[in-house]
Amino acid sequence: MSTPGVKIKLVLYAPKSTGAVKRLEEIRTGLAPAEVTDLLPLELEGPTAKTFDYNSKIQLKGQALAFTLLACDGAATTMIARQTLLKGAHGILLWADAAADVGGLESALGGDFDLTAGKNYALGVVAADPATAKGHLVVAPTSEPQAMLKEIMKAALKVVTAAA
Numbered sequence: 001m002s003t004p005g006v007k008i009k010l011v012l013y014a015p016k017s018t019g020a021v022k023r024l025e026e027i028r029t030g031l032a033p034a035e036v037t038d039l040l041p042l043e044l045e046g047p048t049a050k051t052f053d054y055n056s057k058i059q060l061k062g063q064a065l066a067f068t069l070l071a072c073d074g075a076a077t078t079m080i081a082r083q084t085l086l087k088g089a090h091g092i093l094l095w096a097d098a099a100a101d102v103g104g105l106e107s108a109l110g111g112d113f114d115l116t117a118g119k120n121y122a123l124g125v126v127a128a129d130p131a132t133a134k135g136h137l138v139v140a141p142t143s144e145p146q147a148m149l150k151e152i153m154k155a156a157l158k159v160v161t162a163a164a
Contacts, residue, residue, distance in 0.1 A: 005059075005060075005063040005064035005065050005066050006060055006063050006064075006065055006066070006160065007066045007067070007068065008065060008066070008067050008068070008090045008091070008153075008156055008157070008160060009067075009068045009070070009088050009089045009090050009091075010067055010068070010069050010070070010089070010090065010091045010092075010093070010149075010152055010153065010156060011069075011070045011071070011072070011085060011086060011089045011091070011092045011093070012024055012069070012070070012071040012072070012093045012095075012148075012152075013071070013072050013076075013085065013086075013092055013093065013094050013095065013105070014071075014072065014073050014074075014094075014095035015072075015074065015075040015076070015094075015095075015101065015104075015105070016075070016095075016097060016101065017073065017095055017097075018048075018073040019073065019095055019126075020071040020072055020073050020093075020095060021048055021049065021050050021071045021072070021073045023071065023145045023148060024039075024050055024051075024052075024069060024070075024071035025039065025050070026145035027069065027145045027146065027148070027149045028052055028054075028069075030145060030146045031054055035054060035055050035056060035057070036052055036053065036054050036055075037052050037053040037054075038052065039051075039052045040052065042070060042072070042084065042085075043084075044072060044076055044081040044084060044085060045078055045080065045081050046074060046075075046076075046077065046078075046081070047072050047073055047074025047075060047076060047081070048072070048073045048074060049070065049071060049072040049073070049085065050070070050071055051068065051069065051070045051071070052068075052069055053066060053067065053068050053069075054066065054067040054068075054069060055067075060157065060160070060161065065157075067153070069149075070085060072085050079112065082108060082112055083112070086108070086109060086112075086113065087112075087113055089121050090121055090122065090156040090159055090160055091121060091122040091123075091124065091152040091153065091155055091156030091159070092105070092121060092122070092123050092124070092152075093124045093125075093126060093139065093148060093151075093152045094123065094124070094125050094126065095126045095127075095141075096125050096126065096127050096132050096133070097127075097132070098132060099131065099132050099133075099134050101132075102123070102125055102132065102133060102134045102136065103134070105123070106123070109121070117136060118136075118159070119159070120159070120163075121156070121159060122137065122152065122155030122156045122158065122159045123136040123137065123155075124136065124137040124138070124139050124148075124151055124152045124155055125137065125138055125139065126139045126140075126141050126143075126148070127139075127141070128140070128141055137151060137152075137155050139151050139152075
């Protein structure tokens with residue numbers, strides 16, 4: 001029997017477009033119904049956002065892993081919205097059109113929360129051009145939702161275990 005576990009926050013973020021919320025809905029559909037909570041709206045003063053919890057059977061050092069997944073279509077422009085969405089995130093999957101989008105997110109996380117990609121959180125970039133990712137994990141836009149989840153989960157787990 002596992003002990004109460006580790007809670008990991010994963011964020012799917014599409015600040016200039018749509019797609020993150022739809023992928024979140026598809027990811028939830030692909031998980032065992034007994035392991036997920038209801039899909040709920042997330043109030044972010046403007047952009048469309050949703051969230052659910054995933055109580056997985058995955059274990060880390062004998063502790064069950066639980067995930068909170070959040071998705072946002074549109075920029076989280078206010079500090080409160082950024083805190084709700086990004087503060088405490090262990091993994092972020094960013095839909096980016098250009099390297100400037102990645103730089104903007106890193107700047108906000110560094111300025112608002114004193115976080116560094118690879119140290120405090122994992123950053124995956126959904127982009128057709130690997131150069132857009134600026135050296136971070138690249139996820140193809142054509143990837144299946146479950147594959148996207150698997151990639152950001154693996155990257156976030158590396159950060160969590162390195163910090164432990």
